[in-house]
Structure formats: structure tokens, C-alpha cells
Amino acid sequence: MKRTNTFDVVPQSDEDGELLRRVLDASAALWNEITYERRENYADPDSDVWEISEYRGRYGGVLGASTVQQIERKNREAWRSFFALQKKGEANGKPGFWGNADDGRELRTYIRNTSYSVEWGKQSRLELLVGQDLKDEYGRGYYERLRLEVRGEPNWKEYDKQGRLELFYDEQAQKFRAFQPVTVDTSRLTHPLASEEAALDIGANNLVACTTTTGQQLLYEGRTLFNRFRETTREIARLQSLLEDGQHSSHRIRRLYDRRTKRRDHAQDALARDLIERLYDEGVSTVYVGDLTDVLETHWSVEANAKTHNFWAFRAFVNRLACTAEEYGMSVEGRSEAWTSQECPNCGSTADTTRHQDTLTCSCGFEGHADLVASESFLRRHQKSEISDWRTRHDVSRQRQTTVTRSMARPVCLKWDDHNWSESSRSVPNVAHTNPQVASVGR
Numbered sequence: 001m002k003r004t005n006t007f008d009v010v011p012q013s014d015e016d017g018e019l020l021r022r023v024l025d026a027s028a029a030l031w032n033e034i035t036y037e038r039r040e041n042y043a044d045p046d047s048d049v050w051e052i053s054e055y056r057g058r059y060g061g062v063l064g065a066s067t068v069q070q071i072e073r074k075n076r077e078a079w080r081s082f083f084a085l086q087k088k089g090e091a092n093g094k095p096g097f098w099g100n101a102d103d104g105r106e107l108r109t110y111i112r113n114t115s116y117s118v119e120w121g122k123q124s125r126l127e128l129l130v131g132q133d134l135k136d137e138y139g140r141g142y143y144e145r146l147r148l149e150v151r152g153e154p155n156w157k158e159y160d161k162q163g164r165l166e167l168f169y170d171e172q173a174q175k176f177r178a179f180q181p182v183t184v185d186t187s188r189l190t191h192p193l194a195s196e197e198a199a200l201d202i203g204a205n206n207l208v209a210c211t212t213t214t215g216q217q218l219l220y221e222g223r224t225l226f227n228r229f230r231e232t233t234r235e236i237a238r239l240q241s242l243l244e245d246g247q248h249s250s251h252r253i254r255r256l257y258d259r260r261t262k263r264r265d266h267a268q269d270a271l272a273r274d275l276i277e278r279l280y281d282e283g284v285s286t287v288y289v290g291d292l293t294d295v296l297e298t299h300w301s302v303e304a305n306a307k308t309h310n311f312w313a314f315r316a317f318v319n320r321l322a323c324t325a326e327e328y329g330m331s332v333e334g335r336s337e338a339w340t341s342q343e344c345p346n347c348g349s350t351a352d353t354t355r356h357q358d359t360l361t362c363s364c365g366f367e368g369h370a371d372l373v374a375s376e377s378f379l380r381r382h383q384k385s386e387i388s389d390w391r392t393r394h395d396v397s398r399q400r401q402t403t404v405t406r407s408m409a410r411p412v413c414l415k416w417d418d419h420n421w422s423e424s425s426r427s428v429p430n431v432a433h434t435n436p437q438v439a440s441v442g443r
Contacts, residue, residue, distance in 0.1 A: 003159075003184050004326040005118075007152035009126055009167065009176040019138055019146060020176065023130055024169060026062045027071055027109035028098040030055060034075045035095055042094065049079060061133030063109070070110040070164060103254045107169035113162050117145075118180065120157045124150035126178065128165070148176075155327055159184045172266040179323065198279050199288040199379030201341070201371050202314060206358070208275065209371035211379050214282050217372055217411040218275065221424070225267055225416055229311045232260040264311065267416050272321045274414070274421045280328045287325060287332045288382050289318055335382045341374040372411055 011017035034052055041047035056068045063071075078095040085091040098106035116128040127145040135144060163181030170177050198212040207222035236256050243250065279287065322332040342350045344362035352363040360370040413424040 002163075002326065003156050003182055003329060004323055005154035005156055005178075005180040005182060006324075006327055007124075007150050007154055007178055007180070009178050010149040010151055011176070012147065012149055015138065016146065016148065019130065019134065020148065021107060021169075022134060023063060023067075023146075024107035024109050024167070025105055026059060027067065028105035028107060029101075030059050030063070030068065030071050031075060031108075032097045032100070032105070034072060035097055038075070038079060039094055050076070060131055062131040064115065064129045064131045066112040066115045066129065067109060067131075070112050074110050099258070100254070102251065103258055109167050111165040111167060113164055116165050118150065118162070120150075120154070126150050128167075150178075154180070155329075156182050156184050171262055181326075195285055196283040197286045197288065197379065198282070198284045199375050199382065200290075201375040201378060202290065202317070203371050203374075206371045208271065209369075209375040210275065210279075211372065211375040212279065212282050212284055213379065214284075216278075216282050217375070218278060219369070219372060219411050219413045220271055220275070220421060221413065221415050225264070226311055229260060229264060232256055236260075264313065265316075268313065268317050269320060270416075270419075271421055272317065272324045276321070276324045276328055276330065280330065285330055287321070287330060288335045288378060289321070289332055290335065290378065335378070341370065343373075343377045345373055345377050345380070369411070 009020075011020055033055065037052050038049050041049045041051065052072075055072065056065050059068050075095065082091055082095055098108060111128050116126065118124070118126050126148045128148070130140075130146050132142070135141070140146075159182035161183040163183070166179040168177060169175070196213045198210055201209040203209065203222075205221075205223050205226070206219055207225070208218070208220040210216075210218040236253055239250065239253050239256070318332065318334075325332050341360075342353050342355070344350070344353050344360070344364060344366050345368075346366040347362060347364040349362060349364070354361050355370050358370055359367065360373050361367045414421045415424045
């Protein structure tokens with residue numbers, strides 16, 4: 001059973017902090033060189049993307065040969081993923097760069113499972129291998145490793161095997177952080193896994209609408225975030241229009257791109273964390289999310305595509321959601337969500353429904369919040385077990401009669417305040433209601 005530990009990493013001295021930054025910056029530089037070479041090979045029909053230069057001689061002295069190998073391997077995985085998505089017609093772009101030297105690189109690295117160790121206790125610590133040239137420069141011993149303090153209480157202190165460590169600097173939180181994949185035997189679980197389920201509708205205006213089998217519903221609003229994203233995009237376009245002929249970018253434009261991406265990523269990471277923690281408290285073990293193909297087909301307009309893919313970075317969000325869910329022993333499963341946003345949960349029609357902004361109405365008398373309705377329909381379609389308090393359907397005299405039985409709590413609406421997702425005072429009606437006179441519909 002694979003799980004992930006997440007914890008903060010704190011250098012014990014200014015020198016340790018400087019040394020760690022050197023390692024992360026060199027890793028980013030290596031990633032960028034490999035990416036550039038592979039992009040050049042990709043553009044040349046006579047070249048092979050997989051044939052790249054030998055980098056261990058140049059970077060091994062700082063990173064160590066094993067870390068150079070891990071960066072190369074991670075880059076290769078990114079390109080394999082790109083080609084796999086390209087086959088499906090879902091690729092949104094070639095693997096990108098981790099910043100640049102002028103504006104600041106994205107500080108990140110990957111450490112092989114045999115090149116680091118974590119010790120938990122009163123003074124938890126992380127020790128990792130660095131290159132010999134770097135150790136010589138800082139007066140470290142031949143067998144000495146960089147020792148860093150670990151803060152945080154991981155969910156999985158005892159495990160059978162540790163995976164490749166991801167270590168990075170969180171610009172928003174101003175902290176070094178780590179993701180440690182581990183393999184845990186099921187016998188180590190102190191209690192059986194929960195069995196509740198949840199389904200997510202990931203959209204354009206409301207970033208996530210969620211329904212659980214416990215009757216809980218969550219709505220994460222995205223209009224304010226997208227408006228800020230769009231304002232920055234317009235400013236970038238204005239500055240680009242002022243560039244001289246032959247000039248493709250400027251320091252200010254690159255800074256705006258960087259700021260726009262970091263704002264989005266910060267909100268995305270915080271949403272994944274907030275959502276998974278709430279679902280964990282509800283006893284959810286399985287989260288259903290729509291696959292990318294359905295999203296591409298449903299959100300067909302230019303503006304919706306800009307919101308769902310360029311702004312929200314759908315695939316990156318799902319990947320982060322899955323990583324966060326692993327920490328809590330939960331799984332994220334991709335499923336088809338086709339037509340769930342047009343289906344009336346009362347009568348099942350997709351032809352007689354009308355959506356206007358956030359509201360879905362049907363000729364049978366149904367009216368409800370469109371995104372929450374979609375998440376409920378999505379959950380009902382894929383749930384693994386029967387839910388006693390869910391809607392039940394009965395066939396009577398060749399007619400399909402629908403009886404609505406609900407135990408839904410009032411939806412929780414959440415808004416982003418630049419730091420956290422906080423519950424909003426905005427009143428969101430229950431996911432759906434029907435006209436009492438047509439609560440039972442015969443067709």
C-alpha cells in the first residue's frame with residue numbers, strides 16, 4: 001500500500017541553508033538543460049528526444065551522481081507522459097522549465113531512496129547525500145551528509161520501503177518542504193479504512209463542487225481567483241504589444257508570468273489540502289474525479305477552456321489532489337462524468353434541462369445549483385455501494401416514478417483570501433429542490 005509523508009525541512013544553520021539552496025538550484029539548472037536539449041531534439045525530425053548529453057561530469061560534483069540520475073529519470077518520465085497524452089489528443093504542451101537564472105529558478109530536487117534517510121523522534125532529522133565538490137567547498141567530511149531538521153508529524157513513521165524524495169522550496173510559505181513516498185503493509189493500519197465516497201465536479205467558475213455519500217456538500221468558488229488571473233494575463237498582453245520588433249519577452253513580463261503561476265499553484269495546493277482534510281473527517285476513502293477527456297468535451301468554449309485548463313491547470317490539480325489523498329490513505333479515481341452537468345437528478349432527463357449561470361432547471365419542476373447537482377449525479381453514477389438515504393426509483397404501471405428522499409446538509413461555500421480557503425457567509429441553497437406539486441413525476 002503506497003502512502004506519502006509530507007513535512008517541513010529546516011536547515012540548522014545559515015551555511016546549511018545556503019548549501020541546500022545550492023543543491024536545489026543546481027537541480028533546477030540541470031532540469032532546464034535537459035529540457036532544452038530534448039525540446040531541440042523534438043523539433044528536429046532527424047534527432048532522437050531520448051538521446052541527451054552526459055551531465056554527471058558537470059553536475060555530479062554538486063549534486064552527486066545518484067541525484068543527477070534521478071533528475072534525468074524524472075525528466076524522462078515527464079516526456080513519456082507528454083507523448084502518452086499526445087496520443088490521446090490531450091497534451092497541453094511539452095515539459096517546461098523550472099524558472100530561469102535571471103528571474104529565479106524553481107528550487108526543487110529529487111533524491112534517490114538510498115541517498116537519504118529520515119529519523120523520527122524528539123529531534124527528527126533528514127540526512128541526504130550531496131556532491132563531493134560541494135562538501136569540499138564547505139569543509140564537510142568525505143562520508144558526511146547534509147543534516148536537516150524535520151518538523152511535522154507524518155502519518156506513516158513506520159514503513160517497509162521509502163521511495164524517491166521530492167524536496168522543494170515553497171515560495172508562498174517561505175519554507176523548505178518534502179514529499180516522501182512510502183510503502184506500508186496493511187497490517188500496520190491501526191484501524192480499518194473508511195468506506196464513504198465523494199465525487200468532484202471541477203469547473204470554470206466554481207473550481208470544485210463536491211458531494212459525499214454522508215450528505216455533505218462543498219463548493220469552492222473561483223471567480224475572484226480567475227478575475228485576478230485574467231487581469232494579469234491582460235497586462236502581460238499589453239506589455240507584449242509594446243515590445244520592439246524581434247523582442248519576445250522582458251524582465252517585467254517574465255515576472256508577471258511567474259507571479260501568476262505561483263498565485264494559482266498556492267491556491268491549488270491549499271484547496272487540495274483543505275478538501276482532503278474535510279473529506280477525511282467525513283470518513284471518505286474514495287474520491288471520484290472526471291477524466292480530462294470529459295472535461296475537454298464539456299467545456300468547449302474558448303473562455304471555459306481558458307479557465308479550466310490554462311488557469312486551473314486541471315491535470316496538475318488532480319495530481320496534487322492524489323498526492324495529498326495518499327497521505328490520508330484515500331484514493332483518487334478518474335471516471336467518466338459525461339452529461340452529469342446536464343442531467344436532472346429528479347427525472348433523469350438531459351434534453352429538458354436548462355442551465356443559466358449557476359442554476360440548473362428542468363421542466364419537471366426541478367431547480368438546483370448546477371455544479372453541486374453535477375457532483376451528486378456523478379457520485380450516484382459511480383458509487384460502489386447502495387446508500388440508504390439516497391434517491392430511490394420505482395417502476396409503476398410502465399411509468400418511471402421518481403421519489404426524492406434527501407438527507408443533504410446545507411452546502412458549505414468556501415472562498416480564497418490569498419492564504420486560506422475560508423467558509424463564506426454567502427448562503428448556498430441545498431443542491432436541489434423540487435416544486436412540491438411535481439415532486440412525484442410520472443412519465
